[in-house]
Amino acid sequence: MSRTRRLWMLISSTLITALVVTSCATGPDNKQNSLRPEGDSAEKIMNLFSPIFWLATVIGIAVIVATIYVSFKFRATDKNRSPKQIHGNSVLEIGWTILPLIILIGIAIPTVQTVFELDKKADPGAIKVQVVGKQWWWQFAVETDSYQILNADGTVKTDEEGKPETANSVVTANELVVPVNRQIELDLRACDGETPVVDKTVDELKQANPCNVIHSFWIPSLGGKVDAVPGRSNRLVLKAQNEGIFTGQCTEYCGLSHGVMRMQVRVVSEAEYSKWIEGMQKPPVQPSIASEGQTPTPAQRAIEKFGCANCHAMDNPATVSYGPNLTHFGPDFENEVLGGGSIPKTEEHTWRWVYNATDWENGWGIPMQADDCRLGVAPGEGKRCVGMPNFSVPYVYKGSDGKELKLPAMTETEAKAIGDYLYKNK
C-alpha cells in the first residue's frame, strides 16, 4: 500500500472514530444528565455549551489531523535529509494569535450574557425553598402560605405563652417536590440559621455548629451546581419543563459519605403539588410521644428509650432539626428515598435504617462517624456525632471523669415498631 493511501486511511479512521465517539454525545437517559436538559437553566447552559463544544471538537480534530499529516508528509527520507532551517514567519504568528483571539471573543460574549441571565432573581410568584446541606443529606424547607401547626389530636399547638403556633414552611429531606413549569428559587446554605456568638467558647461554637463543611447542590437535568458554603446564602433558580423524578448528588467533597450523598427533585402537576403541601401541613398521623393518660405504644416507648427526639423533629412539619424532620416520613409517592438519598424508601429499608444506619456493606446504610450521638447530647458535642449511629449494638462511653455510660442495643422488634410508626406518618 502506498504511503499516501496509508495516510488517508489513518486520517479517515481518526475522523470516523471521532465522529462515532462524539455521536454518543447525549449519553444515557438517566435523569441526571446535563446533556439532556429538562429545565430552563440546564437548557440555557446546553444552548451555550453545545455549539462551543462542537467548535472545540472540530478545531481539535483539525489540529490532530494536521499533526498526523505533517508527521507523515515530512518523514525522514534520503531526499530530505537536510531540510531548510526556517526560524519562523511573522505573518503566521500574527495570524494564529489573532484568529483564536477573535474566536474567544465570540465565545466570551454569549458566556457573559448567560452568566447574568442565570444569576437573575426569580420572578415574583416563584416558590422559595431554603436548602441546607448537612452531613450527609439535604434538608428542604419549602415556603408556603402561613398555616397553623396542629397537634396529632387536631388541637392547635400553642407555644409557652399560650399563643397558637403558625409557620410558613414545611421541612423535609432528600426529596424536593416542585410543580412543573414554575420557577423555584433555592437559597443554598450549609448551616441552620445563625449561631449566636455570645456566651460560647470558640471550641463550643465549633463543636455545637454542625455546619463544618461545604456541600454543592447539583441536579444536572435541571441546572448547574451551586455550592452550599457555611456562612453564606447562594441562590439557584430552577424551572422544570417536564414532570418526573430528576436525581442529583452533592458535588463538593464533604467527608466520609460524600460519595453517597444524593437527592432528587420530583416534578409534579400543580394539583398534585397543592395536595402534597396540604398533606405536609397536617399534623402527624401518630405522635411520637403518648398523650397524658394514654399508654405509650411500643414505637413511642422505643422512641423515648433511644432518644430519637434529640436529633429528629417528629411532631411539627415546620421544625428544623439536626437530623431530618420525620413528621411526614411516610411515602406519599412511589420511588421515594431515605438515608441521605441513596436508599429506596421501602418498609424494610426503613426499619433496617433505624436499626443500623451504618450497615453499608449489606446496603441498609451508609458509612457514618456517629456513635457518640447516642450520648444524647446536643448535636455536635461529644467526640464523633456526624450522621446517625448504629443502634443495633450496645454503647459504652467512658467519660473523662472515669464514669461509664452504658446503653443497650436496639432489638429488631423495637426497630420494626419505629419503622412502622414512621412509614405510617405519610
Add this chain to the structure above:
Amino acid sequence: MTVIAPETKLERNILKKDANRIKGSALTALIKRPTKTTGPFSWVTSVDHKKIGILYIAVALLFFVAGGIEALLIRLQLFSPNSSVLTAVQYNQMFTMHGTTMVFLVGMPIIAGFGNYLIPLMIGARDVAFPRLNMFGFWVFLFGGVFIYSSFFLGGAPDGGWFGYTPLTSSPYDSGILPGNGTNFWAIGLLLLAVGSTTSALNFIVTVTNMRAPGMKLMRMPVFVWMMTIISFLTVFALPVFSAALIMVFFDRNFGTTFFFSATGGDPLLYQHMFWIFGHPEVYILILPGMGIVSEILPVFSRKPLFGYSVIVFSGIAIGFVSWGVWAHHMFASGLGPVAVSAFSVSTMLVGVPTGVKIFNWLGTLWGGSIKFTSAMLYSVGFIAMFTIGGLSGVTHAVSPADTQQTDTYYIIAHFHYVLFGGLVFALFGGVHYWFPKVFGRMMSEKLGKITFWIIFVGFNLTFAPMHLSGLAGQARRTWRYQEELGVTFLNQMATVGAFLIAFGVLLLVINIVKSKFKGEVTGSDPWDARTLEWSIPSPAPEYNFLEVPRVSSVDDFWHKKYEEDPDGRSILRDGVDLKEEPLRVTTEEAVSKYGVHLPSPSIWPMIVPLGMTIGAYGLVLFNWYTCAIGVAVTAAGLIGWAIEPDTENAEHGGAH
C-alpha cells in the same frame, strides 16, 4: 602560620575569614566533612547537580508508582457501581493521596530533577549557584515524602482531598469531621515540601541570571531553560501563599483559631482563594517544563530549528503573568457573583491564546522537516495531540455557565489528566528517552520504547476519553460509589481496563530504564545529532561538565558549530567537523589540576537540616513537644554547621577559591 597584625579593614576581614574557616574546620572535624565524590555514600553527600538531578528523578519515579497504585485501587473500586473493594475511608484516602502524590511528590520533584540535571549543562555552567542548597532541596523532598506516606502507619493517611478545602480540613481534629492525624500529616508534610521547592526555584533563578556561559544571552538560551526560569518565578511567589494557608488550616485544626469558621466571622472561601491563587500558577508550573522538553526534542528529530523561538519564549512569559489572573475559575460554583465570574471567564479564555500559539509553532517546527520517529519523538508528537484535547476541554471550562455543569464531575478529571498525563507525563517520558544517553552513556531500547509508547497511548486514551461523557452524563468526582441507574458503568469499566494498560506500559518503561542502564548500547556524546550545549560534552556527563567554558554565539550554538547554512538555507556540515569525533574526556583530578576547574565540595549538612525539620514535623503531628525540641536542635545544629563550613574545601579536588 604567620600572625599578621591587621592594618586595613581588608586585612581584618581576611583574618576573620581565616579564623572562621579554622573554627569551622574544628567544629566540622567533630563531624568530618565528606570528601569522596564516588561510591555509594557519595550519593548522600554529593552536591553535584547531576547526581541530585538523578536522585530527584529516581525517587519521583518511585512515588509515581505509589500514586499509580492508588489510582489503580480507585479504578478497581469504580469498576462496578456498588463495589466494596475499598471502604469509604480507604477510598477517600486513595484519591487524596493520589492527587497529593502526583502533584507534590512526582510532578514538582521530577521537574526539579530535570531542571537540576539540565540547566547548568544547557547554559554552559559547572553547577548551580548554590550547590548545597540544591542538595538540601532533594533531602527535604525525600524526607517530606516519606513523612507523608508514614501517615498510613501512624493513624491513617490524609483524606481531605489533595486540595484540602476548609472547613472540612480545618475542623478541630477531635470533632469527628476528619478524624485522626491524616490531615495534620498532609498540612505539615506539604509545608516541608514547599520549603524545598521554593529554595530550588530560587537557586535556578540565580543560576540562570548569573552563571550563563559567555555569549549565552537570554534569547539564546534553550527553551527548556526559559520555561524552568519562568516556573521558578511562579514557584517563589505562589508557594508561600499556599504555605500560609496550610499554617492557617493547621492552627484552626489544632490550636483553636477560626480563620475559616464562619460562626465567628471567618470565611471558608478565603481558603479557596488562597489555595487557588497558588493552585493555578501551580498547574502552569507543572506544564511549562513539559512544553520546554517538547520544544527541545521536536527540533532535533525534525532537523530544523524551533519555529518561532522568540514567540514561544514570550508566550511562556505571557502564560506566567496571566496565570495569576484566572484562579477563581476553580470557584465558579461557589457563589462569587456574576461580575467576578464573568471577569474570570474572560481571563481564563485569554490564557488559551499563548498556549494555542505554542501548538501552532510546534507544528511549524515539524513542517518541512526530516522527521525521525524515535521514542522521544513519539512522546513529543503525542504531547501535541493530547495537550490539544486537554487544552480545548479547558476552554469549555472557561465558559462558566457550562462549568457549573462540569465542575466536580469526571469531565474535569478528563481535562486535567489530558493536560497532565497526556501533556506533562508524555513530555517527561520523552525526555527520559532523549537524555538517557547523556546521563548513562547508553541508549534505551528503541524497540521496547516504541511498543511502550503505543501501549501507554492506547491505555491513556481508553482511561480518560470516556470520562468526558460520564462526567457530563452525571458522574460526580470523589465518589466512592455511583448509581447503577446512571448508566455509566461500561464507561467506568473501559477506564479501569485502560488504567491497567497504562500500568503495564509504565512497567515496561521501568524495565527499559533498568535494563538499558546496564546493558544498553554504549553511545558517544551526541547520538541524536542534537542542537544544544549538553550534547557537546562526553557521555555520561563528566563531573566537571565542560572542560573549557564554552563561548556561545547563537541559539542552538552547538548545532551551528557543527553545521553552516548553504544559500538555500539547508544545513551542511562545516569543514573539518567529524560527527564521529568524541570530545576530550579527562578524570576529575586532571580537570582540577591541569584545566583549572573548580568544583563545589560534598557536604553532610544539607542532609542534616531536612532530617531535623522532619523530626520536628513528627513532633508537631504527634503532639510530642520533646520530639519537636529535638527536631529544632538538629535543624539548628545543621544550619550552623552549614553556615560555618566553607563552600569548597581541600578535598579530592577543589581547593579554596
